Amino acid sequence: MSLSLATIGIIALLALPYHLLPGRIRPWLLFISSIIAIYLLQPALPIRFSDFLLPTAALMLTAALWWWSRAPDQRASREDALALGLMIAIILGLSLFRFVDAEYRLTPSRPPDPLALLIGLLIIIGGVVVIIQIIKRLDGLRADAINRVPTIHLSLLIVVIVALFITLKTEPVAIALSGLWRSATGQDVTLASPIDLNWLGFSYVAFRLIHTLRDRLTGLLPSLTLREHVTYVLFFPAYIAGPIDRAERFVEDLRKVASGQWSVASENAVNIQQSGQNRELSSPSSTDHQPPATSHFQSALYRIALGLFKKFVLADSLASGLALNGVNAEQITSAGWAWVLLYGYALRLFFDFSGYTDIAIGLGMLFGIRLPENFNRPYLKPDITAFWQSWHMTLSNWARFYVFTPLSRWLLRKDWSSTIVTVLLAQVVTMTVIGLWHGVTLNFFIWGLWQALGLWIHKQWSDRTRKWYRGLKERPAQKRAWTIVAWFITFHYIVLSWVWFALPGFDQAVVFFGKLVGQ
Amino acid sequence: MNDTIVRQSLRTYITREFIRDESYPLTDDEGIITGGLMDSFALAELAVYVEKQFNVYIPDPDLTVAKMDTLNQMVARVLRG
Numbered sequence: 251m252s253l254s255l256a257t258i259g260i261i262a263l264l265a266l267p268y269h270l271l272p273g274r275i276r277p278w279l280l281f282i283s284s285i286i287a288i289y290l291l292q293p294a295l296p297i298r299f300s301d302f303l304l305p306t307a308a309l310m311l312t313a314a315l316w317w318w319s320r321a322p323d324q325r326a327s328r329e330d331a332l333a334l335g336l337m338i339a340i341i342l343g344l345s346l347f348r349f350v351d352a353e354y355r356l357t358p359s360r361p362p363d364p365l366a367l368l369i370g371l372l373i374i375i376g377g378v379v380v381i382i383q384i385i386k387r388l389d390g391l392r393a394d395a396i397n398r399v400p401t402i403h404l405s406l407l408i409v410v411i412v413a414l415f416i417t418l419k420t421e422p423v424a425i426a427l428s429g430l431w432r433s434a435t436g437q438d439v440t441l442a443s444p445i446d447l448n449w450l451g452f453s454y455v456a457f458r459l460i461h462t463l464r465d466r467l468t469g470l471l472p473s474l475t476l477r478e479h480v481t482y483v484l485f486f487p488a489y490i491a492g493p494i495d496r497a498e499r500f501v502e503d504l505r506k507v508a509s510g511q512w513s514v515a516s517e518n519a520v521n522i523q524q525s526g527q528n529r530e531l532s533s534p535s536s537t538d539h540q541p542p543a544t545s546h547f548q549s550a551l552y553r554i555a556l557g558l559f560k561k562f563v564l565a566d567s568l569a570s571g572l573a574l575n576g577v578n579a580e581q582i583t584s585a586g587w588a589w590v591l592l593y594g595y596a597l598r599l600f601f602d603f604s605g606y607t608d609i610a611i612g613l614g615m616l617f618g619i620r621l622p623e624n625f626n627r628p629y630l631k632p633d634i635t636a637f638w639q640s641w642h643m644t645l646s647n648w649a650r651f652y653v654f655t656p657l658s659r660w661l662l663r664k665d666w667s668s669t670i671v672t673v674l675l676a677q678v679v680t681m682t683v684i685g686l687w688h689g690v691t692l693n694f695f696i697w698g699l700w701q702a703l704g705l706w707i708h709k710q711w712s713d714r715t716r717k718w719y720r721g722l723k724e725r726p727a728q729k730r731a732w733t734i735v736a737w738f739i740t741f742h743y744i745v746l747s748w749v750w751f752a753l754p755g756f757d758q759a760v761v762f763f764g765k766l767v768g769q
Numbered sequence: 770m771n772d773t774i775v776r777q778s779l780r781t782y783i784t785r786e787f788i789r790d791e792s793y794p795l796t797d798d799e800g801i802i803t804g805g806l807m808d809s810f811a812l813a814e815l816a817v818y819v820e821k822q823f824n825v826y827i828p829d830p831d832l833t834v835a836k837m838d839t840l841n842q843m844v845a846r847v848l849r850g
Contacts, residue, residue: 470828496830635808639834647833655829658813663820673810709810717790719805 265616277508281477287486292450294358298435301358304449316479319466324473333477404463415456420690451489458483487613493624493644507618550615557608565602573598574752585768596745632736634704654680677702697750797841802834
């Protein structure tokens with residue numbers, strides 16, 4: 251989740267010439283910039299050419315899945331051919347940095363040979379086209395295959411993405427893969443490490459791709475051109491750490507940009523903080539779109555400045571000694587310091603991530619794209635359900651749409667199902683998926699279970715006390731007192747869960763829990 | 770299936786199953802989830818009820834607080850099919 255001040259400054263400066271361009275050029279500029287950005291933002295990696303090949307793989311995967319997830323009646327157009335041609339030209343163009351001195355390179359390290367790269371790309375594209383044609387021929391033998399969504403193929407592709415995701419996020423598997431790659435490049439296999447496969451942005455790319463595949467299956471995904479699909483998945487302000495937008499919403503803004511209209515996100519950015527409402531899917535009204543005004547840019551710059559302050563001043567200050575980590579957890583001896591570090595970590599995590607989101611949203615606004623909100627004062631919520639509706643909202647909404655709701659609906663349709671068990675099962679699966687999304691480790695799994703248990707207990711409690719709670723409306727003093735108690739319990743339940751999140755080992759977390767109670 | 774039947778059916782279901790007080794005077798534009806009368810997880814239960822009762826499938830991304838907070842919103846979504 252690293253984004254330097256210089257990078258942010260360059261992106262913001264790019265917005266100036268962007269506004270002078272004709273409307274129809276602007277979406278193409280966003281497309282080109284997003285492709286170049288995934289190479290620029292990718293950190294350098296030890297395995298030869300991997301920091302060039304991984305962004306290329308992200309790009310190729312996104313393009314291939316666009317092909318698969320097109321609407322059944324959508325044919326590839328000239329514009330799609332142009333987009334594909336541009337993608338290949340940009341990849342080859344960037345590979346020319348091979349012949350440039352390291353200090354002037356835009357790529358993280360020396361790229362592979364352009365000719366070898368071109369041959370490799372042509373083989374991959376040719377291979378994908380041949381496979382698709384063979385499968386289509388086989389499908390064509392069936393009369394009902396015309397104009398239908400290839401359900402099995404799309405479902406299999408979702409499984410493939412999930413498998414790739416698990417491979418990268420599971421340390422022993424990642425080490426094995428890294429070892430194989432190292433042996434192929436003739437590098438020292440004993441140095442294989444998960445860091446070798448630090449594929450920047452892949453977690454977010456994977457979830458966006460699963461969203462488009464799944465929504466094609468359910469018929470919810472609108473027709474997208476290759477350019478729109480690639481821009482949605484790789485949009486540079488949101489590439490590193492989200493938010494995870496929805497394709498139909500993103501493309502609506504993208505098309506407005508082309509027609510010279512703008513999504514005015516400024517007000518929503520501030521209003522969501524003030525209104526306290528949970529906006530799960532932003533649904534712009536018709537009055538939201540208008541030519542950009544000066545206030546629009548002021549709001550965007552304000553949002554970026556706010557994000558920079560949160561991330562680089564507050565979060566980084568806390569990170570330098572006042573936030574829990576694997577090292578200081580071992581060093582401290584008193585319960586007081588243990589609590590200070592834990593509170594410090596909770597605040598650092600919030601300022602870092604919400605600051606990053608502010609920057610991403612502000613940058614999106616500069617280019618006419620309104621990214622969805624990710625945080626809405628989560629630590630002030632009086633219950634854990636409200637917390638999860640206001641913390642990393644786009645991830646929790648994703649998990650709700652694609653895990654919790656389908657699973658609980660499927661279970662509830664069964665005659666034998668019991669609501670209490672269904673909710674528990676669906677919560678456990680959903681929250682462990684969110685936990686393991688951060689990394690396939692025991693601690694993230696326990697963290698997910700912790701959240702699921704909290705959500706389930708809160709649901710049981712609120713179902714049984716709803717009438718009593720409504721009655722508190724007439725007793726404001728009692729209601730206020732109860733809200734404070736509920737907030738205190740919720741806040742500490744969440745803060746304690748960060749122990750599993752911050753510390754890498756199970757034993758280390760258990761020892762730290764002991765230190766919190768003076769053991 | 771018309772507005773009155775759907776509205777009455779949903780009102781009865783929500784007051785009985787979620788609010789757990791059938792005498793509760795639920796109004797058409799009252800925030801049911803934002804007002805703390807039911808939680809957002811119960812939207813999955815509501816969706817299964819709508820499937821069984823009216824044979825209408827509401828897609829998962831429509832099951833959000835923003836889109837299904839009031840009786841008016843729910844009735845309109847069911848009638849849209």
